[in-house]
Amino acid sequence: MIDALGRRGNLPAETSTFMGRDEDLAEVGRLLQEESLVTLTGVAGVGKTRLALKAAGELSGGAWLAELSGERNGALLAHTIGAAIGLPEQAARPQGDVLAEHLADRRMLLILDTCEHLLSPCRELVGQILRAAPGVRVLATSRQPLGLPGERVHTVRPLPVTAEDCDAVRLFRDRARAVCPGFEPSDAVVRLCRRLDGVPLALELAAGRLRALTAGELLDHMDDRFSLLAGRGRTGRHRTLRTAVGWSHELCTPEERLLWARLSVFAGTFDAAAAADVCADERLRGVPGLLSRLADKSVLIRHGQRFRMLGMMRDYGREWLRAIDEERAVVRRHREHSLALRRGMRHPGRRVCGDPARRPESSRPHPGPGH
Ligand SMILES: Nc1ncnc2c1ncn2[C@@H]1O[C@H](COP(=O)(O)OP(=O)(O)OP(=O)(O)O)[C@@H](O)[C@H]1O
Ligand SMILES: [Mg+2]
Structure with missing residues (x-):
């Protein structure tokens, strides 16, 4: 198709190197x-x-x-x-x-x-x-x-992080060289890329911080990734990791947000039964259906019958869990669930918050922590 200006398309020119894929x-x-x-x-x-x-x-x-x-x-x-x-x-x-x-x-x-x-x-x-x-x-x-x-x-999956010459590390190195000419990835960089789950946006934002911090320091402070990964000087919609993840949060229903927050206590993969065991209560029913919806929205990653949350999604959920004052209760419930599993008995579903009078903000629409 040719438009009134004689153009056959309007794709923007690439302004940075493309890796892998x-x-x-x-x-x-x-x-x-x-x-x-x-x-x-x-x-x-x-x-x-x-x-x-x-x-x-x-x-x-x-x-x-x-x-x-x-x-x-x-x-x-x-x-x-x-x-x-x-x-x-x-x-x-x-x-x-x-x-x-x-x-x-x-x-x-x-x-x-x-x-x-x-x-x-x-x-x-x-x-x-x-x-x-x-x-x-x-x-x-x-x-x-x-x-x-x-x-x-x-x-589209995150870039795999395997060794120093994988695509994720090459992307980090390339963006790092824009701020630190001659930058060479170390072991800490590989660990950092792994901690960032090979998500290109997170890698780019982290590489941009090398002006002020070393890769080791970034790694040490990754618990606070949303404060660290705010791209100073970046333009467009990807200025910070928090807004990128927060956009998904905004598009979730109150129940989906509550489940996302509670699921943040799982470090690895989990199945629907485990999620229900740890997260369901009178305020959060229908966990299997909600899990599917969170996976459809790319908040969760499916692995066959199991699910996983990337670190940045987990950290965002954890902040939210803290903000609604449920962290201690859900962590305890997760611990009890793990103990029961180890003893070979599945834990019967229990309530996270027994007192409905303490109905927290999580059941209402809210722009999210830090917004
Ligand atoms: N394969 C790649 N090689 C180099 N850079 C990449 C690659 N993939 C993504 N990036 C860079 O990572 C950043 C995020 O990528 P992109 O905007 O495509 O993500 P997205 O999945 O579309 O995010 P959103 O869900 O917010 O729309 C961009 O700056 C992009 O140029
Ligand atoms: Mg996009």
Whole structure:
């Protein structure tokens, strides 16, 4: 597609080196050949947008990017996408119809970047576009799948942290060299990357702190990762790790937030029975369903029948647990659960907070600690 300005696409130029992801790129390319809607999901800052842009850049034909994070009004979605692809406004007709008609005989890739807060309008509009425009492919990035029939979902995982020459450490080294020329990763860097779970955003923010701190010092202070990983001088929506994770928190219901907070006492993987044993009470019922919803929202990572939370999600939940004054009770319950498991008997579900009069803020919408 060529717009009024003669452009065949509007992808931004890369401004930093891209690391790894060969298998993801091959898989996304394959999925885009098979289906007209592919969604990249994954936790905050894991690299969905970066991967989508890279994958689009490797395809032949025009690719257009519509950035949706700044659009909070679903009713304006078609206008935002239209503006991104250079489509003039037509006040007389619904913009969704205008957009679908405009795209009807085009061949192009449309990247819808950051859809999780507009799932329902995205679902509706993408459905309309794909029905009208058989030559259009949509590549969406979203912490949660859109939920359209035929959608192919590819989960973007953190970069694996194995040794000094793995992609995560190479990313850290590359960003570190921008502030400390000649920087060479040490053992502490590998441990730091592992502590940051190989999440590219966290790696970049940590590398940016090397101006003031050594990798060892960063590692020592990782308990306070949200204070440390606030990117001074960064622009755009990824200035701090707290806001990146807090965005997921904002999109959770009160029950999901409460479960997220309580699950923060699990250090490794856990199954639904363990989660219910430790977290369920009269205020939090239906834990298995809530676990699935948290996994759909990329707050939890699925491992078969088990679940896991990355360190940054766990720390955020733990802050929240402290803020609602449940930390001691849930830690105790987790300890009792572990002891009962070791003795070979599963612990019967018990209440975290026996006194409903102490109903804390967690059951109400709240912007989250530090917001
Ligand atoms: N493979 C990679 N190589 C180099 N840098 C990367 C890679 N993946 C991600 N990054 C960098 O990490 C940061 C976060 O990546 P990105 O914005 O793609 O995350 P995201 O998953 O889209 O986050 P969000 O859920 O908040 O939208 C960006 O600065 C990006 O350039
Ligand atoms: Mg993104």
